[in-house]
Amino acid sequence: MQQTTCSSLMQGLRPKQFVAVFDFGAQYGQLIARRVRDLHVYSEIVPCDISAVELASMHPSAIILSGGPASVYAKDAPSMDPHVFELGIPVFGFCYGQQIMAATLGGAVGHTEKGEYGPAELKRAGSSLVFGDTPDHQKVWMSHRDSVSCVPQGFSVTSSTDTCPIASMECAAKKLYATQFHPEVRHTQYGQKLLSNFLFKVCDLEPSWTMDNIVEEKIAQIRARVGDKKVILALSGGVDSSVVAALVHRAIGKQLTCVFVNHGLLRKGEPELVEEVFRKQFDVDLVHVHAEERYAKLLEGVSEPEEKRKRIGTEFWKVFFEQAQKIGDVQFLAQGTIYPDIIESGARKTGGKASTIKSHHNLIPFPEGIHFDLIEPLDHFFKDEVRELGLALGLPEKMVYRQPFPGPGLAIRIIGSVTLEKLEQLRSADAIVREELDAYNEQLYKQTGERNSQHACWQYFAVLPDIKSVGVMGDERTYQRPVILRAVESSDAMTADWAKLPYDVLSRISSRIVDEVAGINRVVYDITPKPPATIEWE
Numbered sequence: 001m002q003q004t005t006c007s008s009l010m011q012g013l014r015p016k017q018f019v020a021v022f023d024f025g026a027q028y029g030q031l032i033a034r035r036v037r038d039l040h041v042y043s044e045i046v047p048c049d050i051s052a053v054e055l056a057s058m059h060p061s062a063i064i065l066s067g068g069p070a071s072v073y074a075k076d077a078p079s080m081d082p083h084v085f086e087l088g089i090p091v092f093g094f095c096y097g098q099q100i101m102a103a104t105l106g107g108a109v110g111h112t113e114k115g116e117y118g119p120a121e122l123k124r125a126g127s128s129l130v131f132g133d134t135p136d137h138q139k140v141w142m143s144h145r146d147s148v149s150c151v152p153q154g155f156s157v158t159s160s161t162d163t164c165p166i167a168s169m170e171c172a173a174k175k176l177y178a179t180q181f182h183p184e185v186r187h188t189q190y191g192q193k194l195l196s197n198f199l200f201k202v203c204d205l206e207p208s209w210t211m212d213n214i215v216e217e218k219i220a221q222i223r224a225r226v227g228d229k230k231v232i233l234a235l236s237g238g239v240d241s242s243v244v245a246a247l248v249h250r251a252i253g254k255q256l257t258c259v260f261v262n263h264g265l266l267r268k269g270e271p272e273l274v275e276e277v278f279r280k281q282f283d284v285d286l287v288h289v290h291a292e293e294r295y296a297k298l299l300e301g302v303s304e305p306e307e308k309r310k311r312i313g314t315e316f317w318k319v320f321f322e323q324a325q326k327i328g329d330v331q332f333l334a335q336g337t338i339y340p341d342i343i344e345s346g347a348r349k350t351g352g353k354a355s356t357i358k359s360h361h362n363l364i365p366f367p368e369g370i371h372f373d374l375i376e377p378l379d380h381f382f383k384d385e386v387r388e389l390g391l392a393l394g395l396p397e398k399m400v401y402r403q404p405f406p407g408p409g410l411a412i413r414i415i416g417s418v419t420l421e422k423l424e425q426l427r428s429a430d431a432i433v434r435e436e437l438d439a440y441n442e443q444l445y446k447q448t449g450e451r452n453s454q455h456a457c458w459q460y461f462a463v464l465p466d467i468k469s470v471g472v473m474g475d476e477r478t479y480q481r482p483v484i485l486r487a488v489e490s491s492d493a494m495t496a497d498w499a500k501l502p503y504d505v506l507s508r509i510s511s512r513i514v515d516e517v518a519g520i521n522r523v524v525y526d527i528t529p530k531p532p533a534t535i536e537w538e
């Protein structure tokens with residue numbers, strides 16, 4: 001194996017047209033980047049204090065300044081290089097973005113008597129390219145205490161609300177626009193229209209960031225980078241690694257080898273699905289490593305969850321590198337790192353402000369003397385974009401819309417020590433839970449026409465605790481394990497609520513598990529939200 005350093009594929013390979021989103025406060029930037037991408041223009045978050053010189057070297061077509069929780073005159077308020085406004089690139093500022101634009105260019109920002117939070121009625125003043133033909137009165141979403149009290153020279157006021165006389169401002173000659181309200185939130189009636197006017201009317205961009213173009217572009221990039229070298233990939237059956245596998249395979253075919261380490265901790269049907277899709281459908285060079293026994297030994301008598309995670313993770317890479325060595329002469333390792341992974345590590349590094357980082361530390365424990373060049377073609381995609389890409393590449397829906405599943409698999413859904421017998425019980429119970437709740441979700445979909453309607457279950461599974469209880473079956477007294485049903489509504493796993501499942505669904509799950517899974521005599525439902533609980537039990 002060659003010894004080389006890691007580097008990211010994306011560096012320097014942005015699409016020609018891209019919007020740089022300055023993030024002045026964690027989640028604001030992410031949402032804006034999403035909204036821009038929804039309009040088929042590529043966007044990326046940059047640290048708000050990036051220098052004008054560095055920014056210019058990235059050649060953005062437009063800049064958006066996000067909102068943020070700080071006050072522009074506060075001591076530790078996030079700041080930006082004032083020279084950014086001299087680059088001749090169109091700028092659109094939202095909320096804090098409007099305030100920092102005003103403060104930097106010679107206007108003034110002050111405290112309004114009352115803060116303004118929530119919906120507000122906006123009155124337009126005069127014509128404006130970003131407002132375009134939207135109505136004179138419109139609903140917008142405000143969230144601010146400070147606001148611009150005096151616009152910089154050359155700017156005009158383009159709208160107001162009862163409590164905010166300068167709700168938006170612009171200097172059309174310099175293509176500088178700003179709003180005190182948040183166009184990126186859904187509650188702003190014409191928010192997306194304003195954004196689209198800015199991108200297409202002010203900046204003259206093309207809505208060309210579509211999945212088909214992306215696939216073509218990514219394939220060309222991967223081919224150019226890999227040349228005739230070999231690539232290896234750890235395929236888990238999860239969404240991200242599956243999409244990377246499909247993409248890299250489309251680009252370089254048999255130069256890619258996918259290693260699927262079957263640790264025996266997957267759910268029912270998952271190893272078979274990997275075989276079916278990648279070996280049969282895609283004709284990928286797939287190495288299926290049967291490590292079930294090896295893992296069972298490794299986990300014998302281990303109850304502590306972190307110790308389980310550690311052993312499973314370390315062993316995974318050991319098995320993987322053994323395979324890599326067997327293949328020999330592999331230069332590249334393809335990985336399913338996605339954008340939120342990068343933003344998260346960036347946000348941690350910059351003490352809360354979200355930002356991209358150029359190269360992130362890969363957490364793979366490379367053995368002494370072994371390194372690969374990393375290929376991370378999804379490193380600028382959000383999760384739902386990864387799913388869309390997966391569908392465009394021909395992956396089946398059940399793989400693309402797979403629920404989140406922990407890397408350590410069923411091992412952390414068995415409380416206490418893991419045995420092959422318990423794994424089999426949990427796998428069977430879990431399959432019943434998924435079958436019934438898949439059907440329940442499908443029924444909701446038919447009723448509401450929404451894939452993720454409010455009461456659809458987002459994640460659902462079975463947990464096997466380390467206790468036994470008394471039951472009675474026929475004339476026999478039993479002393480067996482219970483199964484815990486966990487089903488939650490959520491959108492991002494940060495918070496979750498237990499799903500308010502109909503009694504008949506709960507009842508069917510309970511009787512099927514007790515009837516069909518040997519060794520289980522009771523089913524209980526976890527009715528705790530997150531917080532205070534977590535979604536998983538370990």
Ligand code: XMP
Nearest residue numbers: 404405406407408459493530534535536537
């Ligand atoms: P918690 O239990 O913290 O889980 O509420 C939040 C989300 O993360 C998943 N999860 C994991 N994923 N390795 C993973 O890859 C893990 O060790 C792990 N633990 C939890 C969990 O399924 C949920 O979606």
